Amino acid sequence: MTEKLATKRNPPKWSLWLRGLDEWLLIFQKVSGAILAIYLIGHTLVISTALGFGHPSQLTWERVIGLIEGPKVVGVAHVGTIIEYLIALLVAIHGANGIRLILMQYFGLGLPKPERHTYPMIPSPRKSPQLVYKYLVIAVVIVFIILASYVAFVG
Amino acid sequence: MSSVKAGLKIEVKRGTFTFRVKRYDPKTGDYRWSEYKVEVTNRQTVLDALLKIKSTQDATLAVRYSCRMGICGSCAMVINGVPRLACETKPFELGTDVITVEPLSNLKPIKDLVVDMDEFFEKHKSVKPWLIRRDEGEQFEKLDSYYVQTEEQLINYLEFAYCIKCGACYSACPMVFLNKNYLGPQALAAAYRWSADNRDEGYVLRLKVIDSDNGVWSCHYSGTCSKVCPKGVDPALAINLLKKSLLTGKPPAR
Numbered sequence: 001m002t003e004k005l006a007t008k009r010n011p012p013k014w015s016l017w018l019r020g021l022d023e024w025l026l027i028f029q030k031v032s033g034a035i036l037a038i039y040l041i042g043h044t045l046v047i048s049t050a051l052g053f054g055h056p057s058q059l060t061w062e063r064v065i066g067l068i069e070g071p072k073v074v075g076v077a078h079v080g081t082i083i084e085y086l087i088a089l090l091v092a093i094h095g096a097n098g099i100r101l102i103l104m105q106y107f108g109l110g111l112p113k114p115e116r117h118t119y120p121m122i123p124s125p126r127k128s129p130q131l132v133y134k135y136l137v138i139a140v141v142i143v144f145i146i147l148a149s150y151v152a153f154v155g
Numbered sequence: 156m157s158s159v160k161a162g163l164k165i166e167v168k169r170g171t172f173t174f175r176v177k178r179y180d181p182k183t184g185d186y187r188w189s190e191y192k193v194e195v196t197n198r199q200t201v202l203d204a205l206l207k208i209k210s211t212q213d214a215t216l217a218v219r220y221s222c223r224m225g226i227c228g229s230c231a232m233v234i235n236g237v238p239r240l241a242c243e244t245k246p247f248e249l250g251t252d253v254i255t256v257e258p259l260s261n262l263k264p265i266k267d268l269v270v271d272m273d274e275f276f277e278k279h280k281s282v283k284p285w286l287i288r289r290d291e292g293e294q295f296e297k298l299d300s301y302y303v304q305t306e307e308q309l310i311n312y313l314e315f316a317y318c319i320k321c322g323a324c325y326s327a328c329p330m331v332f333l334n335k336n337y338l339g340p341q342a343l344a345a346a347y348r349w350s351a352d353n354r355d356e357g358y359v360l361r362l363k364v365i366d367s368d369n370g371v372w373s374c375h376y377s378g379t380c381s382k383v384c385p386k387g388v389d390p391a392l393a394i395n396l397l398k399k400s401l402l403t404g405k406p407p408a409r
Contacts, residue, residue, distance in 0.1 A: 121387030
């Protein structure tokens with residue numbers, strides 16, 4: 001049997017990408033972005049249908065929105081409210097982290113200046129300025145969850 | 156056991172570790188796991204253990220290494236799930252009795268732990284990682300003057316000049332896994348290293364490669380490259396500084 005050169009790369013170590021905050025923020029950013037893109041298409045279709053595709057009527061609106069809203073499940077919240085609540089959470093995560101990335105990459109927010117090596121070497125994602133902004137993103141999302149939960153299920 | 160030298164007491168401990176090695180067989184094109192029990196001291200590295208396995212238990216085990224002291228970058232492999240240099244990783248410091256050793260991810264295997272680095276070096280070469288001057292005559296023929304550089308100008312790129320091209324960052328990058336044509340953290344850090352050098356005038360030539368879908372814009376910033384780098388090079392910082400330069404239209408600080 002002759003030896004043959006491999007055509008496929010070695011498989012990745014998935015566990016390596018589930019360890020750090022940066023990796024989790026990347027996963028949330030990608031997943032929330034994909035779900036929001038799909039939601040945007042669905043939302044456009046539902047609202048267009050409710051508006052009768054250019055021929056709006058009260059009856060069509062109430063029938064379509066009533067169907068999507070569904071029955072009440074918790075407090076004042078309908079099935080539709082819970083879907084909107086979950087989508088709002090994704091918007092909060094995607095938005096807060098997205099703003100952090102834009103500020104960092106455009107304005108250099110939290111990026112250290114290159115410096116001479118000193119041991120132990122700390123990579124920039126683990127240095128304090130960047131950590132502060134990452135924790136700030138998490139804090140913003142937690143505050144948003146509390147406020148959104150109050151509005152959706154109590155108020 | 157202990158030894159005393161120049162007033163310094165060095166504790167030497169011994170322990171037996173089980174090495175689970177993921178091996179690629181080029182004849183069948185499949186991977187298989189081999190297990191070896193080896194006694195090592197706390198002064199020895201994973202590379203020492205692999206070489207001991209090769210000389211005493213299994214001569215067919217293929218490992219690539221050269222300098223054995225963290226300079227050449229030949230012995231990078233995935234040890235306990237993280238890409239590291241085998242010559243700088245001590246079994247005693249890993250904290251596990253069973254140590255898994257695998258070839259670098261995101262690269263094609265050749266045999267056992269040896270991977271094909273051609274693709275990695277081609278990408279490195281594509282960013283023109285050398286000193287480029289507008290006037291080649293002045294650079295290569297009139298060798299009567301120096302290119303002046305101050306301490307501050309040196310520090311702008313020195314951090315990124317420590318790269319030994321071991322491929323650990325390339326192996327750890329999730330975006331290299333998702334986009335096979337992505338240049339990867341090492342090549343982009345090299346692009347920044349040369350572009351931030353005040354003696355270099357080739358930033359504009361490198362733009363075509365780095366300002367593209369397979370250049371910096373494929374990086375979605377997980378920072379894993381910087382966390383695994385055995386030499387403390389910070390490719391994630393270099394990529395972010397390149398993105399900042401491209402977005403603001405200002406070349407890297409030099």
